[in-house]
Amino acid sequence: MRPDSLIKAVIIAVGLGLAAAGPGAVCADEFSIGTWKTAQTIAPFYYADFVSGEDSVNVYPFTNPADQKNALLAGSLDMCGTTVAHAIHSASMGQPVVMVAALCNKCSALVVKKDAGIETVADLKEKRIGYVPGTMHEILLRETLSRSGLSAQTDVSLLRIDFFDMGLALSRGNIDAFLSGEPFPTLAVEKGYGKILAYPYYKEAVGDINAGMLVTRDFVEKHPEKVQQLVTAHARASRHLARHPDQWLTLASKFGTQKSILERAAANMELAWDMDAAFVSRVRALGERMQILGMIGRQPDYNELIDLSFVQQARKELIADE
Secondary structure, three states: OOOOOHHHHHHHHHHHHHHHHHOOOOOOOEEEEEOOHHHHHHHHHHHHHHOOOOOOOEEEEEHHHHHHHHHHOOOOOOOOEEEEHHHHHHHOOOOOEEEEEEEEOOOOOEEEEOOOOOHHHHHHHOOOOEEOOHHHHHHHHHHHHOOOOOOOOOOOEEEEHHHHHHHHHHHHOOOOEEEEOHHHHHHHOOOOOOEEEEEEEEEEEEEEEEEEEEEEHHHHHHHHHHHHHHHHHHHHHHHHHHHHHHHHHHHOOOOOOOHHHHHHHHHEEEEEEEEEOHHHHHHHHHHHHHHHHOOHHHHHHHHHHHHOHHHHHHHHHHHHHH
């Protein structure tokens, strides 16, 4: 989030620009976007290449989806990334968030300690598993355990561990497994202390959905043309990076993970922007699982949470680009 002084400076600069331009001038837009510094959430960093030449995009990196969403609701951001699970949780509490595009799919893996004799999910009985509560990964972990007849309450020990600490905990033997997002699963394999036990995607239910882009209901109602500009820029940036994987991973490696690791993880990462009826169905299935698990008290109104109109228009614009 920007400091108050920077916000004031931007307001003053915009005011001076308006005065200088005169009443008939067309004013440029300045967008503020929140996302993570990961390969799978990189697209917002390249919106500037795909918006109008007069407009500018400021991207602010966050470390978790809740902080991004809170900045959005506070009015400090125009759009932000968040996990689908967090979007559902926010909407179930009545917060005025609207998902207008997908951000990424896949990216998760269940990792176990190498040479620990764990060959199936059932072998995790009485084992210690690292996880981060309230995330997509927790839901996928609980779903994976349940499908193998294991109770998350009685058959395993779930230990809350930050994503950045899971690899160290596994290598030291403090945990026997973890379910996390890339690149941490690939890092565990490459460093020799972990192996991938499962990619926990269930196509007939939740599938491989992961994260999306949020705006506020107020922003949609007051500035639909700006929302469309951002969604179309997101679609174009995502498509460009997906079509140029070497460029994508080279750029992503600047966030701190070696390109060679990202290249190995790439098969389990998918840049995304489009949403359709199947996507909505999977979001509903995820919400149902969250309620069963006690993560939300009620289902949100999915017609209010997800607005497909902007990606539908973006599809037309991308076709026109070809």
